[in-house]
Amino acid sequence: MKLKKFSRFVDSLxxxxxLLLERCAQFQDVDRIEIFETIKHNILSKGKKKAFSLTCDKRKYSHMMNWMQARLDEHCTDNYYERLNYFDNKIKTDTLSSEEERILLKLIKNYSPxxxxxxxxxxxxxxxxxxxxxxxxxxxxxxxxRFVHNYHDDYIRSKNIGDRMTQATSDIVTDYHSGRLTENSLKWSPWLERLFQDESIDGFNRYQTLILLSYLALLKSDLLEPAIGYYDQLEARLKDGSYYSKKLLLNFYGNxxxxxxxxxKYDQALYYGRLSISEQGHDYIMYLNNYCFNLLKLGRAKEALQLLKDALPFARQMSNKYNKSLFISSLVKCYNDNGQFKNARQYAENQLVQYEKDILEHNWNKFFRTYLETLLHLGDYKHAKKTIKRYGLLDRxxxxxxxxxxxPYFKWFMALIDFKQGNxxxxxxxxxxxxxxxxLVQSHNIKPSESVMVLLEDALKE
Structure with missing residues (x-):
């Protein structure tokens, strides 16, 4: 095995x-200890990376890579779920082998709540x-x-929690999608907070609780600091592997x-955002959109634009219409923030032809606000006015x-157009x-978009 293969594997960790692998490690061999210490330094330290020793037997690197992958596979909750489905299918089709029964019985005997x-x-x-x-x-x-009898009440409770969680999710996500917190979702906050603190419930429900508390925090600023506390609390479960899967970790980092x-706290956020896009999984584009937005906040527009352009092939194949429309808006904004207004217009109009229905259904506000900023920067007031009227943006x-x-950004855009046209x-x-x-600033303590205000102020200077 070439060492570069091992290095690629380590870089993906x-x-x-x-931290989970460190808990599992019981190395006696000096070389293996040194290899793992180098891995720890390179992944956990923010300092300069250390080179792996070339004097160690290459087979030890191969063994280390296999050992790490095996330990992660053993702890992976996604693998465990697939394994349970496999056993269930074997049971229902009467094809469970003696060896498979032995494994299943061992899992039951060793089960701990x-x-x-x-x-x-x-x-x-x-x-x-x-x-x-x-x-x-x-x-x-x-x-x-005995197992079925002993855990019956816990099972019923977990199922009931899951049913209530479905209703809570519906109420909270509806508010999150609209961007407005109502009593319909806020009423779930005390129950979710109590539930998260109850470590006796199953991990799936507890992690769903964290996600919903995060949505609420994003809608209500005084819930943000408590939400960070919940993430800190969950660290122990991630480190010991009881809540481990790569997909869950990416979600944890992204949220x-x-x-x-x-x-x-944009610099801190950037660290977790970078981790969330370390693998192109199912939610990669969602995490990437958020990460690039953070880069823009830090004035790193060139870097954000390159990341989104690199992700174009992946985004084209995406079936999630909401995330796809959000990606389109993000790329247009990145072009704008880099002063590439002609490229922004070309891309926006091309995507609008292809995905007009999806944009209007899932992300009309952000897309058209960004697209109109593009047109106004280019001085095409006629087409901007036509776009506002064609899609009924003032009424929307x-x-x-x-x-x-x-x-009321679209109202302001129309006023800018009327001003420029002498009306x-x-x-x-x-x-x-x-x-x-x-x-709005005084009564609701909110700030307008910086890019919109710059656009309006520049228009007044001309």
Whole structure:
């Protein structure tokens, strides 16, 4: 094995994976200890990376890589869930081998409350109990029956929590999507907080609780600091592997980035954001959009643009219409922030032709706000006005602002166009913008978009 293969594997490791591996490590060999210490330094330290020793036997690097992958696979909750489904299918199709039964019985005997996928585990064990009864196989009946009886109440409770979680998710995500917090979702906050602190519940429900608390925090600023505390609390579960999967870690990093961004801790957020895009998984584009937005906040527009352009092939194949429309808006904004307004226009109009329905359904506000900024920077006031009228953006905005506190950007854009076309005076245009901006800033303590304000102020200077 070439050492570069080993290095690529190490570079793919996430910090919490290394911390988990450290808990499992019991190396006696001096070379293996040195190799693992180098891995720890390179992944966990923010200092300069150390080179791996070339004097060690290459087979030890191969062994180390295999050992690390095996330990991660053993702890992976996604693998465990797939394994449970495999056993369940074997039970239901009466194809469970003696060796597979032995493995399943060992899992049942060694079970300790409560696994991340406790609900699924309980259901498989219960199906296995029926499997034994129908075949009048009573040797292991007592063990299995005891398990089903002992954990019955916990199972019912977990199922009930899951059912309530579905309703909570519906209410909270609806508010999050609209950008406005209502009592409909806020009422779930006390229950979710109590639930998260209850470590006796199954891991899946507890992690879902963290996600919903994060959504609430993103809508209500005084919940942001407590939310960071919840992420800190969960660290122990990530380190010991009980909540481990690479997919879950990427989600943990991505969500933590959003909370930190809301707290204006952009440098800290960048660290977690970078981790969240270390693998092109199912939610890669969502994490990338957030990471690039953070880069823009830090004035690193060139870097953000390159990342999004590199991700174009992946984004084209994406089936998630919401994330795809968000990606389109993000790339247009990155072009704008780099002063590449012609490229922004070309890309935006091309995507609008292809995905007009999806954009209007999922992300009309952000897309058209960014696209209109492009047109206004280019001085194409005629087409900007036509776009506002064609898509009814003033009516859409007016309806949205009845239920959501925000700035009337499309109204301001139309006023700018009227000013540029000589339909209203400089003074009237200035008064309109300043009056509405100051009212919202003072009454709701919110700030308007920097890019929009720069656009408007530049127009007044000309």
């Amino acid at each position: 996430l910090p919490h994976e290394v 409560h696994h991340f996928h406790f609900i699924r585990f309980y259901e498989v064990v219960k199906n296995y109990l029926n499997f034994l009864l129908v075949r009048v196989r009573l040797n292991d009946y007592e063990l299995i029956n 933590r980035q959003l909370i930190l961004m809301k707290l204006h 905005e007016s309806a949205q602002l009845k239920t959501y506190i925000g700035f 209203i005076s400089n003074l009237r245009f200035r008064k309109l913008i300043l009056r509405e901006r100051e009212h």
